[in-house]
Amino acid sequence: MSFTALRQLCVAFSLAMLLFIGGCDSPQADVPPPPPAEQVQPADGQGAVSPQSLPGSAFNRFFPSASGEYERVYTQEKDGFAEAKLKRNGEDVAMLAISDTVNVPAAAERLRNSPNQIAGYPGATLGQTQTSILVADRFQVKVISRSADFTESDREAWLQRFDLQGLSRL
Template identity: 45%
Template sequence: MNLGKIQRILAPFLLGLLLLVSSCATEAPSRYEQAQKASTGRNATPAVVKVSTQGSLFNKYFPKSGDGYQVVPAQEKKGFAEYKLKQDAKDVAVLSVSDTVNNPTAKEKFQSSGKKIAGYPAANIGSNGTAVLVADRYQVKVQSRDSSFSQSDREAWLQKFNLRGIEALK
């Protein structure tokens, strides 16, 4: 038997063996699969609880555009809705409503604050955020995205929400 004939027989055999062995090997899970498994494993707390209010229900309670400002929908998911506040096509603030059943620790900042806005417990969140807690459940927040948008602007915009309507969601 000559060397050329052996190579012609051996090459396809080895290639077939390689394909067979590699197709049976298990691939290590990606980091995303590992994170998903860890977050949904036994005793893991779900990111969004079943009783969380649907984000679309919050939409009608956001302030309306006017006085040179445009209120533009940005994000909506279960337990959360967010709008951008624009002035002259520039983002000046972000308006949001979130259901704190997904993050119960979010309510803690309101307990230590003696401040109220429109009769609801209020708290500053960092140097550019102001929020109120409605019905001991819903966090309504305004965050500045531009230095010209002050704390008094944030407080005024919080009062433009239909907070009584949000309270009725409970």
């Protein structure tokens, strides 16, 4: 075997070993350790579920009914949270949600301090797509646009279609 062939073989072997060893490296090596258990937040952003939180099924009856070209499709229900899609002619145009703010006190505080009122409740618009209100100083009712033609005024109108009085007595 010539010196050139031996050198090429050594270089090829070295590269293969570097790839092999590099591929065995833990992918979490640069990831910081998780926070202590009491600070872990679920991926859906709803926060840790408090034992005082109401079941999501308790919220379903307060959602607006489907009518005309609109269809309501429930998509998620868990302790302290219920969500439904609002569809118009088969297209998702908005998400409707009710959450118990005992799980996310910061959401209640942000709304409580809002100078805006929607349907007689403290409310706020977040960014270009979300509008929410605080009912009974506890329940966040939110409408999120999923279509560019579902505007802030549409979100406010749909917030008013929830059974807010019923929810306030929950």
